[in-house]
Amino acid sequence: MSRPHSLRARVAAATALGATIVVAAVGVYLALAIARNNLQQLDRRLETASRVLIVNAPAAAPFLNVLGDGGAFAVTIRNGDAVVSSTSSRLPRLEPGSHTVDVAGIPFRAFTAPLAPESTSLLSVAVPLAEAKDPTTDQQQQVALVGVLAIVAATGLGWLFGGHAVRPLVDLTQRVGRRDRDLAPAASGVREADELAAAVGTMLQDVSDAQARTATALDTARDFAAASAHELRTPLTAMRTDLEVLSTLELSDAQRIEILGDLARTQGRLEATLTALERLASGELSSEKDHIDLDLTELCDLAAEDAQRQHPGLTVTVDAPPGLVVRGLPVGLRLALDNAVTNAVRHGGARHVAIGAARADDGAVTITVDDDGAGVPEGERAAVFDRFRRGSRATKGGSGLGLALVAQQAGLHGGDARLEDSALGGARLVVTLES
Known part of the structure; x- marks a missing residue:
């Protein structure tokens, strides 16, 4: 059978569990917020780059076909389905706005915009999505590390402050173990501890009163038994004498009738005494209830x-x-x-x-x-x-x-x-x- 945990350990465990729940909830929210924020920042950078390229598109277009991007970026100009110019990493046809696309098995984040307000030609610029994901992963790991440290710190503080919080209960347990008479709470500041001390004090007082009543009843019973034994001894002795006389002596009928009458009177006295003793005992056992x-x-x-x-x-x-x-x-x-x-x-x-x-x-x-x-x-x-x-x-x-x-x-x-x-x-x- 496993040893029960102390209340202090339970307080620390409860604190750790609460901190874990809070940190997990906050961590998930921050992780999602970081990923969304980094992706939005990447989209804004691509949008800015597309504006620069649109202005210089006529001059830059002839050089895109010969520009080796090395997979670091991709620029594609299309007129409808036809590719006007593109880097070696060619982007598919995209609608204006931000999109995540796959280029040769590598995910890219792309931004597409028209070359002119009424133009059907579209310019798409993209960079590998890893540029947003890698910083996001690093930041999320930092958040996770901070969360773990926060849980450890909360557990330690729960253990530290939990010891202070349960101190009144520990003191009460020690006082009860020492059988202290006075268990009146000394304003510990912990309502439950004060209420428990008052309740235990009342219970122990009731037990003490019951023990006192039991001791008194036992003393009364001893005195009662001694007095009863003394009072009953005389008629019992008289009855034994009469029985010995009846069994050992030759008696006349008149003598036998006299002795039997004496026995009947003594028996009646004994019966009356025992009945009265029973009633006295019942009275001693009665209570206010x-x-x-x-x-x-x-x-x-x-x-x-x-x-x-x-x-x-x-x-x-x-x-x-x-x-x-x-x-x-x-x-x-x-x-x-x-x-x-x-x-x-x-x-x-x-x-x-x-x-x-x-x-x-x-x-x-x-x-x-x-x-x-x-x-x-x-x-x-x-x-x-x-x-x-x-x-x-x-x-x-x-x-x-x-x-x-x-x-x-x-x-x-x-x-x-x-x-x-x-x-x-x-x-x-x-x-x-x-x-």
Whole structure:
């Protein structure tokens, strides 16, 4: 595989090609112009000579027959088809004007004119055409030589100036190779180089940002995995103990039923924890491009209807203005509402939940979830938003991730979550969303 050529070499080659085309076009034009000009000059000389000979034709005619021209010139006087007088090189019958004729295999350039205005006698004078062609060939060769020198000079200048022109690109390549952080163009004077530097800088910044996000995600995943492993170890140990007891000891039916019930409860806890972990992981992987415009009031109505079907005897009311549109993650916000209602029912024993939503003057949206349950002690209200942290009044079997999911979704929407006292007697969950 051949080695690719440098941009500098390509610039020089392009310059040489352009110069070749221009020089060839100009050279062809000059060659034709030189040939035409030399032929016209020869015609003018022959015309001048014919005028001199016409004036002296009566005296010169008797001597033409005996004049040896040696092929250097030819003069012929005719009267119609009859030759009155001629040099040894005889010209054929010609019409008045300039002509190229063949005399004994040699091309001649001839000029013919009448001896008098009304005369039928014509005088033709000619010289070998080589008198015009030889100087023309010499001049055309000189033009060709100058053209070749011009092409060589253009190629050299293209190489010289091409190196200067591509210098910004070479510098940019070196900076990229060194992994320089700052690739901002320094006004190189070459628009394409500046635009390329800006584009490469933006691309490298995007790559750097992506690497930073990946590193952050990996750190989060490690912490997440460590915390999950620690939290899951306890129920798994309990299940293994129960299984060992079932397999090694003679138990009564009542004892066996108790242990199997404990296993079922532990399995349910594990399942709930794994489901919550999956939802947390999905939230961590979401990005701004996943946000869409959604009707928050409609979302609250749907969450209330589903909660009443899932928890018989629960009353859920919604107080939100119609058409409250926010930009966010539909699945995430619905998950936060579902977890808030489920926590109120499962851990607070609530029978009435009120969901509210409103937009403040600064554009921020606030979601509130009030319940009439047991509430959360003031000293625990911040801690229960941590992963795997459960309040002192929480019932057994929870994963400790419900409010962590709510806090995560609030953070993904540029806001936060907190707990307060509720007018219904229980707890109030307040979630703020940035506009």
